[in-house]
Amino acid sequence: xxxxxxxxxxxxxxxxxxxxxxxxxxxxxxxxxxxxxxxxxxxxxxxxxxxxxxxxxxxxxxxxxxx
Numbered sequence: 001x002x003x004x005x006x007x008x009x010x011x012x013x014x015x016x017x018x019x020x021x022x023x024x025x026x027x028x029x030x031x032x033x034x035x036x037x038x039x040x041x042x043x044x045x046x047x048x049x050x051x052x053x054x055x056x057x058x059x060x061x062x063x064x065x066x067x
Contacts, residue, residue, distance in 0.1 A: 002061045006034045008052050023047055 009019050009030075016034070020027040023044065032038035040048065049056045 001039045001063065002036060003033065004059050004061075005030075005048065008054075008059065009034075022051055 005019075009016070014022075016030040017027045020030045023030070025044065029038065033040055045056050045060060049059055052059065
């Protein structure tokens with residue numbers, strides 16, 4: 001699943017470690033989500049959306065929607 005997490009994080013000048021701390025996950029988890037190697041659980045996706053003040057759909061894009 002593609003996402004805008006890296007862009008949103010960079011706009012706030014947060015490191016992956018900063019974001020990981022805010023989400024209470026590891027920096028490796030943030031990296032894996034940003035690079036598309038890992039899709040977050042629904043509770044984590046909600047937490048990410050809430051942190052950025054956006055809807056989940058504004059951060060995560062389903063591959064079927066991109067075609």
